[in-house]
Amino acid sequence: MAVKPLVAGNWKMNGTKASVAEFVAIADGVSPALADAVEVAVCPPATLVAALATLGRLPVGGQDCHADASGAHTGDVAAEQLKDAGATYVIVGHSERRADHGETDAVVAAKARAARRAGLVAIVCVGETRAEREAGRTLDVVGTQLAGSLPDGVEPTNTVVAYEPVWAIGTGLTPTVADVAEVHAFVRARLVERFGAAGAGVRILYGGSVKPSNARELMAVPEVNGALVGGASLKAADFLGIVAAYA
Ligand SMILES: O=C[C@H](O)COP(=O)(O)O
Secondary structure, three states, X not given: OOOOOEEEEEOOOOOOHXXXXXXXXXXXXXXXXXXXXXXXXXXXXXXXXXXXXXHOOOOEEEOOOEOOOOOOOOOOOEHHHHHHOOOOEEEEOOHHHHHHHOOOHHHHHHHHHHHHHHOOEEEEEEOOOHHHHHOOOHHHHXXXXXHHHOOOOOOOOOEEEEEOOHHHOOOOOOOOHHHHHHHHHHHHHHHHHHHOHHHHHOOEEEEOOOOHXXXXXXXXXXXXXXXXXXXXXXOHHHHHHHHHHHO
16 A cells, blocks of 8 residues: 655754744755655654644644543643644654653553544554564564554554664664564554554654665665654754655
């Protein structure tokens, strides 16, 4: 099934009001022809979601959401609040959330359900640690995370999966093309097995040290339907250099 790729920037805990100019520079760099070929989105910190979304230039996403729609959860953001701020996407289950906040697969699935309830598309992250890869457990780990983190009823319109090997995030290291191909083929097979035809259309992004210099090679891997980009999404020139893999 032909799917339109997605390149999403995850600004993580970076950015202030001054970063709006960088977002505008990214949007300015996405020509109509490029926009036909690839969807480009930015997930800024929660403080900037409304400011960027209000511009109406590119889809915007949150980086996390609470499973509840409202209530006594100091410091958390509901999917409904992100939607209200103009978000289209929300990342859930990023390995930094899993590590820093002890998020389990069940918690991630509850957040993905919350995203759907609010009308957001959940970008559900999975990926193995270095120790797990070295122990030959990559597919086991990714399979378990997928089974536990994806709620029932996944459709291409409500869910994106991001495969992000933890050891590749922010390190400059990437898996070989063959390793990326193996994991993405595995993820696709699991999606189709569980969700049937819908699973064939769900976009599977690769994330972890994607740069302008390696984007073309990584984006050409079968079943890689785009990228989730951290550090290189903070500068418009770098991010657009990655998006250009689809030009
Ligand atoms: O969500 C994005 C990933 O964690 C990748 O980060 P990175 O591109 O800085 O390696």
